[in-house]
Amino acid sequence: MKSGDYLIVTLAAIMLIALYVNMWSAPQQAGDRVRIVAEGSEPIIAPLDRDHVYRIHGRLGDSVIEIHQGRIHFASSPCPGKQCIHAGWLERDGDFAACLPNGITVTVLGRNPRFDAINF
């Protein structure tokens, strides 16, 4: 191995450590808006920094979705499994919860919510 090789391998090791520390311990970027989509009605886009309680009419009944201190969660829902409630509080860009029986989804949006993914 040449001197440049040792330099590159050392720098690579430092970079890996820095990556793990930065990407896996620091919290992800906070979201700033949420999008609530219910079957058969217009999506609601709301800011995350304004506390509000939404009563969204779904297939089974009303789901209560609460925005509180920059976070959002399903407070109650008429579904049998309550998966949406167990999803807990959402606050980071890309966080997502859904109540499939009631046909409602909640997505936290960050700065560039152009699309989720592109497939060909």
Add this chain to the structure above:
Amino acid sequence: MKTTRDDHRIAWLTGLAILIHMLESTLPSPLPGVKPGLANVITLIVLMMYGWSAACWVTLLRILVGSLLLGTFLSPTFLLSLSGALTMLAAAATTRLAPAAFGPIGLSVLMAIAHIAGQFAVAYTLFIPHQGLFSLLPLLMTAAVAFGLINGLISQAVLRRLGHPTTALDPARREHP
């Protein structure tokens, strides 16, 4: 059209790289984007023996022909492959400032990191602009460094067998490898 000895060499080596590329595409991958990139052993050997421009030819031809044969031409796979190759070759170009300082192992690690960095940038800006992608980056980079080391060791062994000094050639010596 007249072909030179170098043209033939590049063609043969490209053929070999395409073969490795095709064989590797049949291997299952533990994580999307993680691949040993064994075809880059050829890239490295060409880089060391025949210089940077020959390495560009071999790499870009391999990606073009490989994608045509696999049916991924102009698909996201192809774009990711191409962007990785371009950043990788750009990184290799910077080492020409001090060719004597780098051997196959350092070059291989550097190029693997550049490859993943380029792919990741394109994947994030074009295909999946989601913050969650960054959680994958440490794993992808770990794989890049690991496979970079392995490919570098393979290249070094091959170059030694070919009786080639394991230092990047300066362009002046290129004519008499």
